[in-house]
Amino acid sequence: MTGTRFSCGACKFLRRKCTNECVFTPYFCYSQGVDHFAAVHKVFGASNVSKLLMKLPLQNRSEAAISISYEALSRMHDPIYGCVAQIFALEQQVASLQEEIDQLGTFIAYASFGQSNYVTLQDTNNANTGLPSSFEFNDTSINDHLNQQTSTLFDALQASSPFEDHISHSYSFLDHPMTESDCNIHA
Template identity: 55%
Template sequence: MASSSAYSNSPCAACKFLRRKCMPDCIFAPYFPPEEPQKFANVHKIFGASNVSKLLNEVQPHQREDAVNSLAYEAEARIKDPVYGCVGAISVLQRQVIRLQKELDATNADLIRYTTCTEIPNHDIAATRIGGEDGGGSSLGQSPPPAFYYPSPWNNNDPLGDGFHTGGGDNI
């Protein structure tokens, strides 16, 4: 990645923040462009320029961009949440995944339970054949799916769940 100071006379965000001249071999220039001053300000506030410089010199050149992006993300997370930082964000997301997995498992269990419930009679729809009553048509057609009763403590045999169409049970 080419240095941003090679393209213009503008110093990189790090050198500008530190109020020093940006040299052509500046370790910060490729990763802290002048258009992103807040990125370096956050990293500097949490890690310090000296520590970031040491880290970038110890990391392989092809890994430096990932290292800077990680530092920037951690710095921003630390500024938002000084106690937990990224760990707090990860913890929140893990709890959300666990909650959503439980909700998905419960929904799947409900789906299995409701599809195996007692069907409402369909007045012999399954006996109807495609092609008419003369028997000349194919019997490969399938009947429409049956309507299922949705059991609930609130509807007591109310197949449509609207409080008006009762299946013979007592309404609450």
């Protein structure tokens, strides 16, 4: 090997001469290669990773090395869960955002159709969740809480929507909490 070629991060970490046949060279030859390989070596072992990479087709090795490095770094940060903790956090974030999208869809549907149609929409939602149809309208603390959430969502919509002129004149159904007699609900 000539003196002009640099050693890969794996060979630097293992303190060995990097050869043309080194399986790690294409995947750990960047500035943080030594640090990433140190994590890979500590978590999986250099020999195990070398064997794994050698068994894979050449076109899949790069993705495998990236995945192994990512998992090793995650395991160093969180030894119990590794990258599963990050995946779980992202899944929770997706679920939370989906719930927010559903709430905004309900709000937009209500704003489009008016207050009289909200009762029908609410009855449909309550039927799907198994709640009694009068549940939302009897408890003023729930209505107050929903008023606060809706005003926050409404403010966020006003700040970010390209349709500000249309939204700013919409009527919030939670400004005037409904009672059971307003709903004309028949059990």
